[in-house]
Amino acid sequence: MRMSQGVEWGLHCCVALGWIGQGEVISTAKLAAKFGLPAAYLNKSLQALARAGVLVSSAGPRGGFRLARAPSKITLLEVVDAIEGPEAAFRCTEIRRTGDGASPASECKRPCAVAAAMRQAEVAWRNELSKQTIATVMASAPQAAADRAVQWFEITRSATPTSAAVS
Amino acid sequence: MRMSQGVEWGLHCCVALGWIGQGEVISTAKLAAKFGLPAAYLNKSLQALARAGVLVSSAGPRGGFRLARAPSKITLLEVVDAIEGPEAAFRCTEIRRTGDGASPASECKRPCAVAAAMRQAEVAWRNELSKQTIATVMASAPQAAADRAVQWFEITRSATPTSAAVS
DNA sequence: GACCGATTACTCGGATATGTCGTGTCCGAGTTCTACCGG
DNA sequence: CCGGTAGAACTCGGACACGACATATCCGAGTAATCGGTC
Numbered sequence: 552m553r554m555s556q557g558v559e560w561g562l563h564c565c566v567a568l569g570w571i572g573q574g575e576v577i578s579t580a581k582l583a584a585k586f587g588l589p590a591a592y593l594n595k596s597l598q599a600l601a602r603a604g605v606l607v608s609s610a611g612p613r614g615g616f617r618l619a620r621a622p623s624k625i626t627l628l629e630v631v632d633a634i635e636g637p638e639a640a641f642r643c644t645e646i647r648r649t650g651d652g653a654s655p656a657s658e659c660k661r662p663c664a665v666a667a668a669m670r671q672a673e674v675a676w677r678n679e680l681s682k683q684t685i686a687t688v689m690a691s692a693p694q695a696a697a698d699r700a701v702q703w704f705e706i707t708r709s710a711t712p713t714s715a716a717v718s
Numbered sequence: 719m720r721m722s723q724g725v726e727w728g729l730h731c732c733v734a735l736g737w738i739g740q741g742e743v744i745s746t747a748k749l750a751a752k753f754g755l756p757a758a759y760l761n762k763s764l765q766a767l768a769r770a771g772v773l774v775s776s777a778g779p780r781g782g783f784r785l786a787r788a789p790s791k792i793t794l795l796e797v798v799d800a801i802e803g804p805e806a807a808f809r810c811t812e813i814r815r816t817g818d819g820a821s822p823a824s825e826c827k828r829p830c831a832v833a834a835a836m837r838q839a840e841v842a843w844r845n846e847l848s849k850q851t852i853a854t855v856m857a858s859a860p861q862a863a864a865d866r867a868v869q870w871f872e873i874t875r876s877a878t879p880t881s882a883a884v885s
Numbered sequence: 886g887a888c889c890g891a892t893t894a895c896t897c898g899g900a901t902a903t904g905t906c907g908t909g910t911c912c913g914a915g916t917t918c919t920a921c922c923g924g
Numbered sequence: 925c926c927g928g929t930a931g932a933a934c935t936c937g938g939a940c941a942c943g944a945c946a947t948a949t950c951c952g953a954g955t956a957a958t959c960g961g962t963c
Contacts (some may be wrong), residue, residue: 552721553906554807555946562832563813578896587817592948598898611955614896627835640721640807646730647863650754652870654863664859665729668794668850676843683835692831696814696821703819720945722907745935759909765937778916781935 557596557634560588564597565605565630565685569622570697571704578615581707585700596634603633623686628677630685641669724763724801727755731764732772732797732852736789737864738871745782748874752867763801770800790853795844797852808836 564582571577579597583590597616600606605625606616618625643666647654662670689697731749738744746764750757764783767773772792773783785792810833814821829837856864 552719552802552807553805553946554719554809556811557946558808558836559811559813559832562836566832580896583817585817585819586813587820588813589948591950594897595899595948601897608897609955610896610898610953612893612895612957614955616897627839635719638720640719641725642721644723644726646726646753646755650750650752652752652867653754654866658860658862664855665726665733667858668855669725669729671850672794672843672846675846676839679839679842683838688831688835691834693825695825699821700819720907724907747935756909758911761936762909762938768936775936776916777914777935777937779918779934781916783936 552640554631555635557593557599558631560586560593561596561600561630561634562627562685562688564593564616565600565618565622565625566688566692567700567704568606568616568618569685569689570700573618573621576609576613576615576617577704581615581704584707585703600630600633603629605629605633618685621686622689623684625685626681627683627685627688628680631680639670639673641666641673643669719807721798722802724760724766725798727753727760728763728767728797728801729794729852729855731760731783732767732785732789732792733855733859734867734871735773735783735785736852736856737867740785740788743776743780743782743784744871748782748871751874752870767797767800770796772796772800785852788853789856790851792852793848794850794852794855795847798847806837806840808833808840810836 563586567582567585568575568577579594580590582588582597583593586593597606598608601608601616604619607619608614608616643663645659645663647663648656648659661667730753734749734752735742735744746761747757749755749764750760753760764773764775768775768783771786774786775781775783810830812826812830814830815823815826828834
């Protein structure tokens with residue numbers, strides 16, 4: 552049971568976008584450069600977040616991604632579901648109904664006890680994720696990191712991306 | 719984030735072993751036949767449970783697996799960890815320290831906020847799993863299923879596995 | 886100087902290869918039951 | 925009739941292929957800024 556790497560990347564990017572400001576746009580290339588990630592693959596995760604309504608994408612020069620709403624209105628559950636997919640980690644294949652000792656359909660009106668127990672634990676997990684938001688994570692991170700991120704993005708913005716000034 | 723199929727199989731097998739009785743032994747072949755599963759692969763999962771101390775294995779004719787202790791003393795977390803491995807689903811790769819905008823080591827004394835948040839949710843999940851035991855699941859399943867399982871295993875035990883009686 | 890249009894460069898977006906882990910299968914080592922032989 | 929011994933069959937246990945998903949990458953469609961020309 553390994554979670555996709557994209558979740559970590561997506562969360563860090565959302566936090567960075569929150570620090571920059573809700574209305575500000577950052578391109579995939581900038582985010583990838585900041586964290587040292589493969590830009591093309593990071594783009595894939597950000598696309599998923601845009602499809603889910605967490606981010607908003609804009610094309611062309613000065614384009615990129617921005618938060619769709621305030622950081623306090625974006626839960627971690629949304630980010631995880633957007634990248635990992637909404638399907639539960641534990642999937643019941645109804646083995647109680649298969650094989651020689653299969654239970655008749657009359658006994659299978661309610662979900663099997665094993666699946667119910669696993670689902671209960673997963674609900675607790677999802678509930679905990681829905682309690683925390685991007686704003687919560689931003690608050691628990693050191694202020695110095697936030698300042699550093701804002702400053703770094705400011706610098707890269709002023710620098711012309713096409714060619715470094717020769718002066 | 720998909721959980722291994724073996725978790726479902728292992729849980730169902732533990733519940734079945736609990737119904738039969740703590741001291742009773744059932745072979746992999748019998749369990750596989752009851753649930754309609756590939757015996758060789760199911761054996762792999764049961765081996766993992768035996769290594770973790772959840773089950774006890776015995777070789778030779780009349781051999782197989784039995785519960786290592788009372789069903790009320792076996793938590794779902796033990797079963798999940800035995801098969802899935804103890805590593806957490808979310809793994810922090812410390813991307814805050816990599817790339818152009820990397821944070822200095824002085825800021826990384828405590829775990830990064832993203833990892834802490836994800837870990838908190840995962841702790842809630844594991845906590846819920848550790849609350850429930852095989853006995854809990856046994857109690858929430860329909861009694862008819864338990865009776866059916868006990869009866870089915872009794873029948874297959876009396877039948878000689880080598881050759882069916884011709885009479 | 887201001888407006889308009891074509892160009893250009895940069896962005897996202899999806900389609901395309903590759904690596905790793907879960908899935909499935911096989912055969913060998915060990916142990917217990919059984920049947921046979923001898924006393 | 926009882927004990928010992930050799931055989932056989934059944935069990936677990938780990939080593940060996942296959943397939944699916946996550947990972948990684950590339951190229952094309954679209955858009956906004958820019959530059960040049962014209963009024």
